[in-house]
Amino acid sequence: GDKVKQSPSALSLQEGTNSALRCNFSIAATTVQWFLQNPRGSLINLFYLVPGTKENGRLKSAFDSKESYSTLHIRDAQLEDSGTYFCAAEGAGGNNKLTFGQGTVLSVIP
Template sequence: GDQVEQSPSALSLHEGTGSALRCNFTTTMRAVQWFRKNSRGSLINLFYLASGTKENGRLKSAFDSKERYSTLHIRDAQLEDSGTYFCAAVASSGSWQLIFGSGTQLTVMP
């Protein structure tokens, strides 16, 4: 089965509200990256975490390798936050590859 399970698959928010995206891992991961895919299909880097939490503006991410999950919190959502968000994790088995989640399609409404 999939090693990275991302939820929800779709999320609608009103401007000014917030929510959280989550990725659960079926195995221990070494690190996680979060991306947003823009309208042109490019992957924009949001966070890289090997542990703990990071915050950047209205976004905050956490990664717990032992508990096998990562979260991305969005607060005070704006229209321009709309897009598809992906988590991708690096397995701890010595692999080099990023294992991607299936994405969360976020729509921010006025």
């Protein structure tokens, strides 16, 4: 099965609303990174997390290693937030190798 499972697979949000994306891990994740892939294909790093939470503007992310999940909260969604969001986990081997989820396609509509 998927070692990193993201949900939902797709999401449509009205501009100005809030939502949350989630990743569940079946590996012993030690760190988590969240990325946004824009229409050009670039993967933009949003967060690097050890267990705990981080916030940056309208984005907030949490990583709970004991419960094996991470979340990404988007507040006051804007059109430019549209794209594919990926979470990626580093396993317990500490080799910096990331295992990616399949992504959440987010569409923000006016």
